[in-house]
Amino acid sequence: MTGRPLKFEWMEALRGADLSHAEYRVLLNLSTYANSDLTNAYPSRATLCADSGVSGPTAKKALRRLVEKGWLVLTEQGGNQHWKGKANVYSLSIPKGVTQLPPSGVEGGNSFSEGGKSTPPEGGNSVTPHQKELPGDNTSGSEEGVSYVSDAGASARPLTDDPQEPEPDSSAPEPEPLGPDPALNPLPWIDDKLPGGFRLGERDTAKALLAEGKHYGDVLYAILGARNSRKRPTSKRYKRPEEGIA
Structure with missing residues (x-):
């Protein structure tokens, strides 16, 4: 953690989220009712609809989709399904795979997602999307200090002391700006x-x-x-x- 308010850390993760306009408005207004530890948000359905400027069915659908996407956790079910009684109680959450948060002081720092610390997958060496693990890579089978990598669609080739950097792919989409x-x-x-x-x-x-x-x-x-x-x-x-x- 960086010492900033926990709710602000959650807001940073929300930046650029794949949400509809209604889902974003419902989620943002619901977050104003949560405690500083992101728990215990329980506005009435009518209040949430008025704050977000959406209809009842739209709010109900947005809440269901936000729970499915991992932005909300239904911690206590109330009587909203009958349009009366106690309201549902939600906690704010961050879906798995969201990595828009700043590093925690270490290069490539831990992402603030479910469970806190991120750990590498079991099984040893990690493989990047642009590399394929060759058969027998788990052994030290290098020949006279020459290692081999495999690109998708290309045969294995030795790495020289002065490898040429690949030219950037001009067709690759530029990353979207994160905003101000x-x-x-x-x-x-x-x-x-x-x-x-x-x-x-x-x-x-x-x-x-x-x-x-x-x-x-x-x-x-x-x-x-x-x-x-x-x-x-x-x-x-x-x-x-x-x-x-x-």
Whole structure:
């Protein structure tokens, strides 16, 4: 761990996640109800729908998909399936294979996924996607200091003392940018994380909190919390006056 808030570590892993717009909004708003240890989030279905701007069926489908994808864990089932009673209780999680987190101080540091530390697979040597393990590689069978590698679709060849580096594949897609660096320019990062971006007055609020020395992750959650705490107007049913008796 890097000493930063655990929820902010989770937010960093969420960057670039393969989620639909509805799933992202539901997950981000649900996270505002979780504790600092990513547990015990249990807003009512109606509250979560209002915060996320989605319908009930859409929220229900998004929650199911988020559990399947590993971003949520249903820790206690409530009565939401009957649209009454106690709400479901969720914990935030990080799916296996998500490696968008910063290193933990060691080159190639541990990824923050289920279980914490990542360990190499059992069985000894690891094989990269661009190498194939040759039969008998588990032995020391090198001949006079010459080793062999095998590329996909190519025969084994010896490595010389001055190997030529392969030319980069121009057809390979360029990696997608990770977005603005929050440490250098936090306002674009906060605007990118907020569903729908900054609303009226929220940019000035963010500037003021940052000027007070608040962490940009805390500023994001402060704005989301303010959105969720606003009172929503309730519609009054119109009552028709009683007609007089003729």
